[in-house]
Amino acid sequence: MTKDIILEAKSLTKAFGSLVAVDDVSxxxxxxxxxxxxxxxxxxxxxxxxxxSGVLPPTKGEVFYKGENITSLPPYKRAHLGIGRSYQITNIFPNLSVIENVRLAAQAKGKDNFKLFRKVDDFHEYVNKAYEVIGIVDLAGRANDFARDLTHGEKRKLELGIMLACDPELLLFDEPTAGMSSDQVPELISIINQIVQQRERTAILVEHRMDVVMSISDVVTVMNQGRILAEGAPSDIANNQQVQTAYLGDLYGELA
Amino acid sequence: MVNRRDAIKKNKLVSSMKGEGTLLVLLVVLILFPFVMSFITGTGMNEGVTKFWQGQLIIFFIMAVFAMSYDLLMGFGGILSFGHAASFGGGAYTFALLMKHVVPPITHNYRITIGSVNITDAIVLIVVFLVVLLVSILIGLLFAATSIRLKGAYFAMLTLALGSAMHMLVKATDFHKWTGADEGLHGVPVPVWLNPTQNRLTVYFVSLAFLIICYLLMKRMVNSPTGRVIIANRENEDRMRMIGYNPVTYRTIAFVSASIFAGFAGALYSIWNTSATPTMVSAVMTVNALIITILGGMGTLVGAILGAAIMQVISQFFYTWFGARWPLVFGVLFILIVMFLPYGIIGTWRMKKHDLKQFFEQGKRIIAQKKTLNQEEEA
Structure with missing residues (x-):
């Protein structure tokens, strides 16, 4: 079975001074x-x-990707291995066009990053890939606008587009729906579903919206105060008494 | 969608051709300038006003390259360095030191000829410029090394310190024998054909060619795959790392290439002055480039050229109008420019171009409407 495990964390701990944010998580x-x-x-x-994703070094513990120890690899090297990440707070290149945002991501894995005197437009591979991706995240109509001029919902889509253009095998979604109004959520979720399932990728999703989590995920891990509280299928989690008291409150108690 | 992309491409092509056209006209003007000036004023090519304005333009060409190289760092890479003059001065001093202390004994004792043509001077000059290239690369690497761990104000402070260290080094009395310390190196022997007093027109065209080559190279660079990643470094370093680029690598490329351009500009400046002085290494030099870049528009190479031209003209006329206190007046002007053209002349122009066009078209439409109304009334 270990063959099917793509990412494994062993007793990860991260302390900020005396505050232990992540406590012995496997x-x-x-x-x-x-x-x-x-x-x-x-x-x-x-x-x-x-x-x-390698943004912070752990205080203790190890991270394995496809059986390889990546604990001390910097983020840009993890990106080359196939780990992509989106951010909770929109993290884009504001003064570049939408298409350029995505094109840069598409270029990252290629072998043309050090061609100093060739024109960018001559590398059709990346340009075409970028157009394909903004088609998927439904931003084709805004390809040549500045990223800073997008609406919040569009920025969230661009965020996904940048990650997708890196062509990762493992996607880390950090609250993709953060700050979006409820009517915008279904569209984004369908994009996520499309990205993950059509392409047979793995995804880890941090999300606050219960309805979203319960409907699209296969496995749910519940964390509380830096520790893992429970793990299992969505329906099991919804029925878990411990989880209900810690997090779900009465709402899911009533539903279950 | 393909049509749309083609249309965009076509648009880009047309606009770039328009841009090139303006530059081409400017280039022709600059090439003809000395001849026209000589014709109008009746002075010879190498005397009086004609010679004086050739000199002013030579300084402009060199400063434009220096400012563009600074823009490559700050405007494109988002790297605010206060020590960029180290590269400029480094080039100037490397050139001057070699020409003054190393080259004369060599040319005195050796002679390289092809058939009966003496090419010693040319070979020596090429070798000297290769050394300038090497020194510039090393200075660029030195500054890049400081940017590995430091960011923002701390990084800026360290570049200031590094720049000042270079400044002190050239002023150090310990090396007076070679560098001339405070006074600098004067009377650098330059081949006669490249001597700015005897053959100013040659220096004029060499500098102009230098500016054009550097502009074209840098323009290529900022539109290359590497250049675009350097721009991404300006926009969002975290995200850049997360999609698989090591920021340090690309900052190093930016530093080294900017340093090379600045180093060559410095060497040329040393030819023009037949000297190398501590001012060329000082923070004042960096601030000049900073002011020029802000004036013209950060992140636009053309802006740096325009800024350098304006600076040259302003410093000339302001000096005659206001005397030694002209920077005081210029300071006020600079504040006004920053207030009303926050993105510099070219930057603001590019931003407002669209709005202005709409404004004029609206005006045209209103006038046309009024005309038709008048005609209808008359009828």
Whole structure:
């Protein structure tokens, strides 16, 4: 079975001074699944994400990607291995066009990054890939606008587009619907579904919207105060008494 | 969608051709300038006003390259360095030191000829410029090394310190024998054909060619795959890292290439002055480039050229109008420019071009409407 585990964290710990944000967390992500991580604010979800993507070094513990120890690899090297990440707070290249934002991501994995005196437009491969991606995330109509001029919802889509253009095998979604109004969410979710399932990718999803998590994920891990509280199929989690008291409150108690 | 892309491409082509056209006209004007000036004023090519204005333009050409190289760092790479003069001065001093202390004994004792043609001077000059290239690369690497861990104000401070260290080094009395310390190196022996007093027109065309080559190279660079990643470094370093680029690598490329352009500009400046002085390494030099870049528009190479031209003209006329206190007046003007053209002349122009066009078209439409109304009334 270990063959199917794409990402594994072994007793990860991250302390900021005396505050232990992630406390001895071990988690294994099955390949080609949608794995959701939920938990109340301050549970350590984003810190765990930063440890997995390499933005922060762990205080203790190790991270394995396809059996390879990547604990000390910087983010840009993890990106080359096939780990992509989107951000909770929109993190784009504001003064570049939408298409250029995505094109840069498409170019990253190629072998043309050090061609100093060739024109960018001559590399059709990346340009075409970028147009394909903004088609998927439904931004084709705004290809030549500045990224800073997009609406919030569009920026969230661009965020996904940048990640997608890197062509990752493992996608880390950090609250993709953050700050979006409820009527915009279904569209974004369908894009995520399309990205993950059509292409047979693995995804880890941190999300606050319960309805989203319950409907699209295969496995749910619940975190609380830096530790893992429970893990299982969405229906099991919804029925878990411990989880209900810690996080879900009465709402899902009533539904279940 | 393909049509749309073609249309965009076509648009780009047309606009770039328009841009090139303006530049081509400017180039022809600059090539003809000395001859026209000589014709109008009746002075010879190498005397009086004609010679004086050739000199002014030579300084403009060199400063334009220096400012563009600074723009490559700040405007495109988002790297605010206060030590860029180290590259400029480094080039100037490398050239001057070699020409003054190393080259004369060599040319005195050796002679390289092809058939009966003496090419010693040319070979020596090429070798000297290769050394300038090497020194520029090293200075660029030195500054790049400081940017590995430091960011923002801390990084800026360290570049200021590094720049000042270079400034002190050339002023150090310990090396007076070679560098001339405070006074600098004067009377650098330059081949006669490249001597700015005897053959100013040659220096004029060499500098003009230098400017054009550097402009074309840098324009290519900022539109290359590497250049675009350097721009991404300006926009969002975190995100750049997350999609698989190592920011340090690309900052190093930016530093080294900017340093090379600045180093060559410095060497040329040293030819023009037949000297190398501590001012060329000082922070004042960097600030000049900073002011020129802001004036013309950060992140636009043409802006740096325009800024350098304006600076040259302003400093000339302001000096005659206001005397030694002209920077005071210029300061006020600069504040006004920053207030009303926050993106520099070219930057603001590019931003407002669209709005202005709409404004004029609206005006045209209103006038046309009024005309038809009048005609209808008359009828």
């Amino acid at each position: 988690i294994a992500i099955q390949a080609k699944t949608m794995h959701a991580i939920i938990g109340p604010n301050g549970a350590g979800k984003t810190t765990l994400f930063n440890l997995l």
